[in-house]
Amino acid sequence: MISIIIPTYNCAKYLSETIESALSQIYKDIEIIIVDDGSTDNTSEKLSDFQKYANYHYVYQENSGRSAARNRGITEAKGEILVFLDSDKVLDKNALKQHIESQHKYSPVAVIGHTLLPDEIVNANIYMRATHEGEVKPGKKRKLPFPYFVTGNLSVPKNLVERAGGFDEDFKVYGWEDSELGLRLEKLGVELICNPEIICYHHHVHDLTSQIDAMRKVGQSAWIFTQKAPGWNLKLFLGIHPVNLGLYQLGRKFPGRIKKIMAKIERMEMENNSAGLAFWYNLIKQYYYIEGYLEAREKAGD
DSSP states (O other): OOOOOOOOOSHHHHHHHHHHHHOSOOOOEEEEEEEESSSOOSHHHHHGGGGGSTTTEEEEEOOOHHHHHHHHHOOOOOOOOSEOOOOOOOETTTTTHHHHHHHHHHEEEEEEEEOOOEEEEEHHHHHHHHHHHTBBBOOOOOOOOOOOTTTTTTEHHHHHHHHHTTTTTTTOSSHHHHHHEEEEEEETTTTTEEEEEEEEEEEEOOHHHHHHHHHHHHHHHHHHHHHHHHHHHHHHHHHOOHHHHHHHHHHHHOOHHHHHOOOOOOOOHTTTTTTTTHHHHHHHHHHHHHHHHHHHHHHHHH
16 A cells, blocks of 8 residues: 655645545555644645545644654555655646556665646746746656655655654754655665656745745755765755855855845846746855855854
């Protein structure tokens, strides 16, 4: 059996469609575990109609973070295979069939699929159109390194996750908690493979403001990651190196430059001009990512 673990926090707007896509799968030997990590919106009310399904389980916990929510789902799971799905993702109807077939063919492995943006999202939002933020397309290479261990559309045997110790609950905010588990699984000899036929769609619309907030959090998590696995190889992968740190310090020294870039982005958005916009978006995101990292480092007293 497959246990689909869906952690959620204030995502009532998208969650029903996510659950419906799981219930509509061709592969039927599944259970759906929703772990509500202390939502303050109308999540529980929106999901009440799903209680009629015997394979649907709703679990509420006080807000404890993404890692703790996934670990709660792992504890509740009865299936031999876990599928981690984000609460704003919609599965193609063949996705779980493809996951289980890959698990049987290559076992024991972790399997990641492709996460795509629906055309209506891309066409309606200039930020998403310019950056394709939210897409995960590992490519055609079958075997992948641990950084691709991204839990938006990923399956792995439950016993392997338990053997690795589950998700590290020191990661309280968004970012890197899945890749850190992927690194530990890799050290245990577990391969991560890609099956591009496993498709899900990311329906959450992002804008630059929400991404700046997210990147600060990812930067904070990057600091935690570097403490879990010290070494320059990881820091280089995380983008914590002299070039990015130097660019951040330049931004701090000349704050007017950052304001000008933000104004340029705003003007390009108003003009619906996406040409070259990804560069400026990514520059600003990198700035706030490093800011989050340095804030976490300073808070830790390092």
